[in-house]
Amino acid sequence: MNVEVVSCDLLVIGGGAAGTTAAVEAARNGARVILVDKGFCGYGNTRIAGGIVASCGVEEGDSEELFYEDIRRAGAYLNDPSLVRVLVKEAAAANEEIERWGHIYLRDDGGKGYGRVRTMQAGGHRAPRTLFSPYKGRSLSHILRFALLGSGVRVLEEVAVAELLLAENRERGVAGALCLDLVDAKHFVVSAEKTVLAAGGAGMLYFPHTDNMSCATGDGYALALLAGAELVDMELAQYLPFALVYPADMAGINIGDPANAGPHGVLRDNQGEIVLGDLHLKTRSEVSRCIVDAVAAGRGGPHGGLYLDLRDNLCSAEGKEAYRAGQETGMIEILRQAYGKEAARWEEPFEVYPTQHFSLGGVKIDSWGRTSVPNLYAVGEAAGGVHGADRLGSVALAECFVYGLRAARDACGSLNGGKRIKGRELAEMVSEKYVRADLLARDRIDSPILIHPYHLKLKLGALMHRFAGVRREEKGLNETLNLINKLKEKIMTLSCRDWDGYTCLQALEARFMILVAEAIVKSALARKESIGMHYRCDHPHPLPRWRRRNVEVALADDSKTIIAETNGEIFVRVVEKAQGENFKGGGDSFEN
Incomplete structure (x- = not known):
């Protein structure tokens, strides 16, 4: 198989607020950056967002401690305190940095340098600290796109990531990604020393009951799981x-x-x-x-x-x-x-x-956006741990800016001067056998499409909405798991023979969504209480024994079975454990 290889220092997956921020900052720090987006940079959920961004200390009476406590209280103290502490400490500086890139928050009188920045006291905040973008998400996304295109970042639009590529010595972590060009339905490899996941949330798992854009299919969560990272708080989602x-x-x-x-x-x-x-x-x-x-x-x-x-x-x-x-x-x-x-x-x-408005859980990270897999970061809605059981309005974009900047700076500070796995070696790793579901294989199955992957996605959305949406209970969640397994059989046997790029994308997204759906359902089964937006009608109240405990999920050793546990202790044996270790990942640097 002849596979084209392109190389960079930093690969960013996703072109929304978090990904664009990380890419621009890394380029400004001298890194060679490639950003891929399966749509167009500056679009997605960032473009349709309200454009309100939390800061700190703008008005008298506000403080980092007050902001910190507001976020923690809203999240029912399920948030990772170290992540929240960093967010409140650096939100103001991050907003100033975004203004230096050209975005101007509304002022009471005139523009920048002429009058005070306009603020409001959003719901759940005990001080006015929310800033306004002039034309909501549209103006913000335009400025970020302009900053990106003028930064020297190599931007690859209409390109999907099929899988993260791991070094043969897995301790060396992620070495790049296998990508699919949606225009010509060809795949290629990006060789990268560091990779940042910024692919957003998973609202389309509940379609049509979501206000998310169609790109929100949980790609980052699935890619992280398949690479060996852990997800946290996947049972938690925000609804309007x-x-x-x-x-x-x-x-x-x-x-x-x-x-x-x-x-x-x-x-x-x-x-x-x-x-x-x-x-x-x-x-x-x-x-x-x-x-x-x-x-x-x-x-x-x-x-x-x-x-x-x-x-x-x-x-x-x-x-x-x-x-x-x-x-x-x-x-x-x-x-x-x-x-x-x-x-x-x-x-x-x-x-x-x-x-469904926002995915509160995501890839488990530390205070620099690092995952437990070497050379892999996650930022924005792709990451979990900041919000806990519910999210304050205007904090999501602040999170994108703070952790986009931090991940970029940390990645640039630990580059090894181009000492990455050679592109030829990565190309040799890529084969029909390597791609787990064979979704990119062109010659595996000659039979025609029996069911279009888009219709499988619709079936999954209806299923998740009915049994794993706002109202959940054990019987329905278990029924959902059984039906997920049946859908998985259909999804994992899809072939891309003679398909155009966007039909291949539908199959790829279906594969990712079924994996993320399983993670959500098993996490929801594990948390036998109701808290925040997680409502178990068969366990309608918060339970003291669950206080400040988080559910994590990872792939078992067979790379097919999701297991769930809470804070290092197996809480529910949701599936038969694979031979060897019961839970892959975790460590002292990831304690809550």
Whole structure:
């Protein structure tokens, strides 16, 4: 097999906020950087984000300690304290660095150097510390893309990563990646001394009940698992309670938080009875749980949601102000497009259901973004440990900037002057046999496609939404595992013969998603309590014995079986252990 090889010091996988930050910073520190993105850099979830970013110490009365405690409390103290400490300490400096690249946060008077930066006190924060991007995620992603293209980074767009390549001596860690060019459906190898995973989250595992872009298929989690790294907190995900349920092409789009319901908003069932009031005083998790429980009890509407009734807001000044705020955020226009003029004027109730917004867990890292696999880093939503059981608004982008910068600086500081595995050796390692699912093999199976991989992804999304979404219980989770195994058989036997690049991508994403789904379900089974956004209706309360304990997952020795444990102690023997060590990875530098 003739495989093209390209070489660099640092390979960055993912072109969102975290990946772009890492790539630009590494290039500015003299590294030869390649960034690959299966779409286009500066797009993905960063582009559709609200563009709000947490800082620290902007206003009087704020402090690192207060910010630290806010994040820890929101995460039910499941966060890694060392990761949170670094975030609050370096958030302000990271935002200043991003402004030096050309991004300007909104000021109260004029531009940079003319007046104070504008802040707001977002929900869960006890001080005003959230900064605004002028045109939300669009302006931020544009600036990051311009910084990237002017930095000397070699950018490879419409390129997917099929697998991380490990040195034959696995103690030497990751040596590069096997990539797939989606335009011509050809694969090639990137030889890299260091690799940064910045591929985002896994919202598409719950499609259509997610507000994520279609690129959020858990690639980074799967790549890390297959390379031998551990994942942490995979049972934890953040949901927003009010999202559209129809039409099909708009389902999952977020239309607001409980605070956006105004002082008089209520939830009603299919009989018009009030299910929950005082929505503006409730948390996201409280409202989300209420909706899914009521729907499960048969009280939902024809499209599977509860009715959000905002009519009484039109009778008070505070309620009218909530309506004006909805106009500014775009909520009203979204309602008009989906549900019509009456709903957009808040003159009739409309159906809502929670949507998956953010993956709280991810690859286990230390305070520099390093994983337990040598030469492999993870940053942004691909990494786990910062947020715990729930996430404060505006902290996600701050995390991207802080850890993108830190991972780049650490990687550049430990480069060995080009002493990497030779590209020829990596090319020899790549063969049809090496790619675990043979997804890139062109000559293995001559039979036609019996089922398109996209339809397998849809089946998986429906399954995860039904049994592993907001509302979970042991019976449904076990049923999900059984069905995942059946889907896995279909996915792992897919062949790419005569497929175009984007059909190959669908197969590759299906392979990644099934692995991540298994990790999520087994983690959810292991945590027999309800905390934050993890709601086990058969264990509806937090349990003292679970206090500050985290669930980790890794591949067993056979590289096929996921096992789950908590803080170094086998909590649930979820599968038969492989011969040899029970849990691969972990160490003193990764203690919580």
